[in-house]
Amino acid sequence: MHYSSILTDVIKVADEASEKVLHIYQSDFKVS
Secondary structure (H helix, E strand, C coil): CCHHHHHHHHHHHHHHHHHHHHHHHHHHHHHC
16 A cells, blocks of 8 residues: 555645645735
């Protein structure tokens, strides 16, 4: 079982998702 490879994939996706969410929050704050 290759848990490490799955973990790295999950971390990559989580990083990208968090960055997108941060950008959305920042733009929302700027608008308001």
